[in-house]
Amino acid sequence: xxxxxxxxxxxxxxxxxxxxxxxxxxxxxxxxxxxxxxxxxxxxxxxxxxxxxxxxxxxxxxxxxxxxxxxxxxxxxxxxxxxxxxxxxxxxxxxxxxxxxxxxxxxxxxxxxxxxxxxx
Amino acid sequence: xxxxxxxxxxxxxxxxxxxxxxxxxxxxxxxxxxxxxxxxxxxxxxxxxxxxxxxxxxxxxxxxxxxxxxxxxxxxxxxxxxxxxxxxxxxxxxxxxxxxxxxxxxxxxx
Numbered sequence: 001x002x003x004x005x006x007x008x009x010x011x012x013x014x015x016x017x018x019x020x021x022x023x024x025x026x027x028x029x030x031x032x033x034x035x036x037x038x039x040x041x042x043x044x045x046x047x048x049x050x051x052x053x054x055x056x057x058x059x060x061x062x063x064x065x066x067x068x069x070x071x072x073x074x075x076x077x078x079x080x081x082x083x084x085x086x087x088x089x090x091x092x093x094x095x096x097x098x099x100x101x102x103x104x105x106x107x108x109x110x111x112x113x114x115x116x117x118x119x120x
Numbered sequence: 121x122x123x124x125x126x127x128x129x130x131x132x133x134x135x136x137x138x139x140x141x142x143x144x145x146x147x148x149x150x151x152x153x154x155x156x157x158x159x160x161x162x163x164x165x166x167x168x169x170x171x172x173x174x175x176x177x178x179x180x181x182x183x184x185x186x187x188x189x190x191x192x193x194x195x196x197x198x199x200x201x202x203x204x205x206x207x208x209x210x211x212x213x214x215x216x217x218x219x220x221x222x223x224x225x226x227x228x229x230x
Contacts, residue, residue: 013221034220044123045158045166045209045221058217061121077149105213106171113165 002028004095004111012089012118019084022095022111029053029076033104034105036080038091038115046091050104051078058104085118092116121214124149124222131202131228140225142193142210148220156201157186157195161206170195171207194214197227205229 014089022034036048037039049059051069059067068081082089096107123145130193132138132222144156149155155173158166170186173193183198193212197204210222 002212015175025166043222045211047211047219047221050217060218070180099168100210104217104219105154106168106177107166108171108177109213112168120210 002026002097002108002109004097004109005067006093006095006114008114008116010115010117012116013120014086014118016085018085018089018116018118020078020080020093020095020114020116021077021118024076024078024097028078029071029073029078029102030088032097033102034071034078035096035098035104035107036098037094037096037107038089039089039094040088043091048082048093087118091117121148121218123212123222124212124220126208126210126222126225128223129226129228131230133230134198134200134202135195136171136200137198138200138227139194139196140210140227142195142212142222143189144193144212144214144220146191148212149188149193149210151215153188154211155186155188155193156179156211157184157193157204158209158211159204160209164226166209200229 005027046113092113097109099106099108157170160166174186214220
């Protein structure tokens with residue numbers, strides 16, 4: 001079964017950009033949407049946005065001004081950049097793949113999550 | 121968009137049933153049949169339990185079922201087992217290519 005693995009710095013300074021990568025274990029990225037979801041310590045889940053294999057994106061209205069997502073097909077990876085970090089961005093960040101191709105719904109395959117702390 | 125509303129907690133004894141509600145609006149839950157439910161144990165990634173209101177992914181026990189009426193979706197866990205103790209989150213399509221999660225419900229098996 002396909003596996004997802006998040007990677008990136010665990011500590012980001014305030015006002016700097018948070019950058020994460022999600023690696024997909026096999027070549028099954030084609031035609032899938034990949035979402036980023038985060039969870040602050042002790043808090044609930046928040047959908048950040050998605051990027052499609054062909055580069056289409058959609059971002060949460062509350063984060064849209066600071067989010068950029070992209071795909072690197074050659075590396076079987078997709079990435080998240082969140083600019084102007086604040087303490088409120090401290091969270092476990094997950095990448096997730098849905099149940100079916102060409103359908104962003106229903107986050108079925110998840111990475112194990114990576115904790116990013118925004119602090120000086 | 122605001123988070124969907126779930127009760128903070130729910131509980132039941134082993135073998136009993138528990139139902140968790142997820143209330144939104146006509147702009148999300150009520151407007152689309154794209155509601156999914158996730159189970160999360162402490163320190164673990166969420167697990168998809170129900171999608172498209174009432175479909176179960178392969179491997180999810182049929183003790184888990186979903187439904188929707190108006191602006192409220194529900195997840196029912198029948199025949200509660202100790203391993204069902206976890207946090208549960210709903211998620212819905214909210215239009216304009218956006219998705220929104222619920223506030224989460226902690227299920228306790230007494």
